[in-house]
Amino acid sequence: MFRSALFIRIAGFLLVAGLCQSAHAGSILTSNAGVEVYKSWVVLTQGYSSGEQVGGAHITREGETASIAYGLTGNLLIGMDAVVTRMVGASKSPSVEPDLRVKWNFWSKLSPAHYHRLALQARLGVPLGGPTNYFLDQGYVGPGGSHLRFVKPTVVPTVDLIYSRATYRWVYGAAAGYSAPTADRNGLRLGDVKKASVDAEYAFWRGERSEVSFVVGGMVRQFGRAQLGGASFSNTGGSDAVVSGGIQYAPVPTLTFEASYSTDVWSVMRPGQPRMGNEILFGMRILR
Amino acid sequence: MKNTALFLALMISSGATASAEVTKVYLQLEGCLRATCSRKVWQALGRTVQSSSFKVDDAAEGTAEFIPAKNAPLNLRALNKSIHDAGYRVKRVAIEVDGNSTLAVANQKCSQEAIPQLWLKEAQTQKLYEWTPSVEDLKRKTSEDVQVCVVH
Numbered sequence: 001m002f003r004s005a006l007f008i009r010i011a012g013f014l015l016v017a018g019l020c021q022s023a024h025a026g027s028i029l030t031s032n033a034g035v036e037v038y039k040s041w042v043v044l045t046q047g048y049s050s051g052e053q054v055g056g057a058h059i060t061r062e063g064e065t066a067s068i069a070y071g072l073t074g075n076l077l078i079g080m081d082a083v084v085t086r087m088v089g090a091s092k093s094p095s096v097e098p099d100l101r102v103k104w105n106f107w108s109k110l111s112p113a114h115y116h117r118l119a120l121q122a123r124l125g126v127p128l129g130g131p132t133n134y135f136l137d138q139g140y141v142g143p144g145g146s147h148l149r150f151v152k153p154t155v156v157p158t159v160d161l162i163y164s165r166a167t168y169r170w171v172y173g174a175a176a177g178y179s180a181p182t183a184d185r186n187g188l189r190l191g192d193v194k195k196a197s198v199d200a201e202y203a204f205w206r207g208e209r210s211e212v213s214f215v216v217g218g219m220v221r222q223f224g225r226a227q228l229g230g231a232s233f234s235n236t237g238g239s240d241a242v243v244s245g246g247i248q249y250a251p252v253p254t255l256t257f258e259a260s261y262s263t264d265v266w267s268v269m270r271p272g273q274p275r276m277g278n279e280i281l282f283g284m285r286i287l288r
Numbered sequence: 289m290k291n292t293a294l295f296l297a298l299m300i301s302s303g304a305t306a307s308a309e310v311t312k313v314y315l316q317l318e319g320c321l322r323a324t325c326s327r328k329v330w331q332a333l334g335r336t337v338q339s340s341s342f343k344v345d346d347a348a349e350g351t352a353e354f355i356p357a358k359n360a361p362l363n364l365r366a367l368n369k370s371i372h373d374a375g376y377r378v379k380r381v382a383i384e385v386d387g388n389s390t391l392a393v394a395n396q397k398c399s400q401e402a403i404p405q406l407w408l409k410e411a412q413t414q415k416l417y418e419w420t421p422s423v424e425d426l427k428r429k430t431s432e433d434v435q436v437c438v439v440h
Binding site for chain 2: 017034035036038039040046071073074075094108111113114115166167168171203209211249250253256287
């Protein structure tokens, strides 16, 4: 899981930084319906490593995500993200996947003791570099005799509806999302992805300015079948469920660190669809 | 009221440009939980605040307080709008003023729907009353040297 030098550097940096300092209001690794900043910037960086399996192939997906966002108002945030991914075991060059993001907190019900918020988040990703998505196609023989077909969509539009509720020590919420990758230049299209998730965060320790929280979550995903020219690959697609747990530390209101671990607890994937194993994430958020 | 008189200004009214006579401002905010609120409200208040005086109790009451900056006008209506734009809502406001203040809030035009509930700050005892006075109360308080604008 930690084999690549890149990931070791990322994880090392975040861990060392985490010992020194950290931010609040919902898991930083899970989108919530709030806008973290007002006429100011928020920067989020995270390192991750996850294992995947399809057929006899084991692939480790490692990388880093960097995000910068600006709160136009308390209800509207615009952001840019860039995901750098390295596929260990797939002999593919690192990919960079930038995207543009808008989050609109269109409804709030506020009170001094709690709030409810609903937000819509739209994202448009533009994959660059090597592909990071693939499936197993026994009728295809790629470089080295591999049956893995890698796909790089032209753009990946995604929309999420997010609900968050917060009380004094709890922040919890739910989200539903849909992602529909476009076809690559060969006309090969990945299946769409529907997902639903819940998450909760409990601040179990609060200092004068600092805070430590437990973070838990669960997600169900459904993957559609890959397609080529209108015909679908019958052995792709499926569903899975993932649970996660982690800890968040915010030494000051403007800085937060979070580490979480996710694992696949239920999976009904067709033979050609990669199955997620375990994933570890480290994240750091800075409000400016 | 005594030396440290209490000025209940109906904030959003009229664009009351209060002055350095205002010694402290108290806000009760809705939706103000956890540290992000503190940060965003502080950003929303901008230069109107002496930053070292600003603090938010983000417990159940969501109470913020600050001392206005000396060189920046305190526009209560603008303050309310900024906090609203930041994603929160002002439920109550109280301002504590110098006893000799000539702050003219009594003549401001106020409208009931534009104004959060009134909130009285007892300067002598530092006790905050969660009480919304009626118009009659306001008149009575006005007669006791608590100047407020009239709620129509």
